[in-house]
Amino acid sequence: MARMKFLCDAERCIECQACVTACKNEHEVPWGVNRRRVIVMDDGVPGEKAVSVACMHCTDAPCAAVCPVDCFYTTDDGVVLHDKDLCIGCGYCFYACPFGAPQFPQQTAFGVRGKMDKCTFCAGGPEPAHSEAEQVKYGTNRLAEGKLPLCAEMCATKALIAGDGNVLSDIYRKRLIKRGGRPQTWGWQAAYGQEA
């Protein structure tokens, strides 16, 4: 089986937020919940790098390891999903995740957070594919239609690519060979010169 992965090419990402918008719109994600976000390192200085981050669908997922109710499961495609019917909103997955992927609809006193929500790799949830319940809880199940996650599909510069890990690494390897592997010959410096 394929192992689904996201890959964000920091040399190509232009921080246009199309992936964020596509995700929010496709899955009707509520305010305050961000399944995907763009983080810019060294923002505003030469050499800044933007990276689009969401759930990385880890092999040995920390969220699944710390969940008190064991509501996470990994699909045959290597996508890490969770069951909102089991989730109790304890917030442990948010502490454990290195990427800050788990999100909660509210943040109030007495630890009331609501059910955790995160990127599903556009693969829905445990409910039957394309059912009303799945749509409401997890958003669209594009994978069941044979489509890839919308964020990657809509990326204008193809910085964000999604799919089988082997295919992604082939694509990325070809890009690196094309660039000659030296950061000085690509990206910011190539466009604006050495002494930018």
Place this chain on the structure above:
Amino acid sequence: MSTSTRTARERLARRKKSMAWTFCLVLVLSMALPLGAYLVTTPGAVAQPAGERFSEEHATNPRSDTWRHARADGEGFTTASGPYVTNQLISNIGENWRQMRNGPVKAVGSWVMGLSLAAVALFFLVRGRIRLDGGRSGMTVPRWTVFERSVHWFVAISFIILSITGLSLLFGRHVLIPLMGNAGFAGYAQAAMYVHNFLGPAFGVALLVMILMWIRNNIPTGTDLKWFATGGGLIGKGHPSAGKLNGGEKVWYWLGVVIMGSIVVVTGFILDFPNWGQSREIMAWSQVLHAVVAMFWIAFAFGHIYIGTLGTEGAFEGMAKGRVDTNWAKQHHDLWYDELIQQGVKPEPAEEAGATAPSPEPAAGQKPTS
């Protein structure tokens, strides 16, 4: 013959000496030569001015700096907003916390609680119930007021509920999911979490009242040292003197209620109110501290509960009804009893006539049946 042997011996000695010196030279050079690079390279080439970061002659890969920064909890800029949105690319605390919680916290906690239970059981089997020496006198003196008992029992019952709900969240996945199934446990865990999160603050307030209420009874005195020297009456004959509270009770107060209680309550508040804006890191380490200290406290509480109920005849009624038998008072808290009598407190007969009769409990500690 002798000269030739001598020269042969000398030759051998010389060879050994030269080998030893050669070995030393090799050692020194092998350490010194790599350091020679230090002299060749210009010092200060490491720190580059920002403008030269991408120049060809010091070709530092700008990417490596970026990713090193990202790997070390570096923060960036994000336009996304929301209570759980972070601008960190990679947060190291997550994996560290997971290793701690799923490893040492669970292991140490379960061992400490298990050993404490085993120790209490062993003590009961070996020593048995500590009886009243002269039986009951039938006369009682007041020990705890209604207010004190109310606070104690609110804290005690909350403690038990909080322990069960808290331990369910830590160990439920191993213990309860196999019994209840995933969906059943999730329903229970949801209720347990809400009970834990709403009862916790009330428990914290009651604990503070308890600390203030009993601090004057718990000032350590010289009497406590003598009490400890005899192991609370376990070593040697007779009972050590004690005031209203003995040394053991004062340790439970200071170490258990004050120190452990404060840590558990403060970390609990940090976890219970994510809307105060504390970071993931603070919350994760609070969880570790909360769980570890709480489990040590539970282990300590097993001892307290045993001594106050099964372990000592005549102790429980003090906290249940507020009055204790005079013989119990003389045996366990003689100084306090003398003080009461001096203050003019008159012992009164026990409410129920049945209380004077010897209690029909099985004599523990003789030979445990089954």
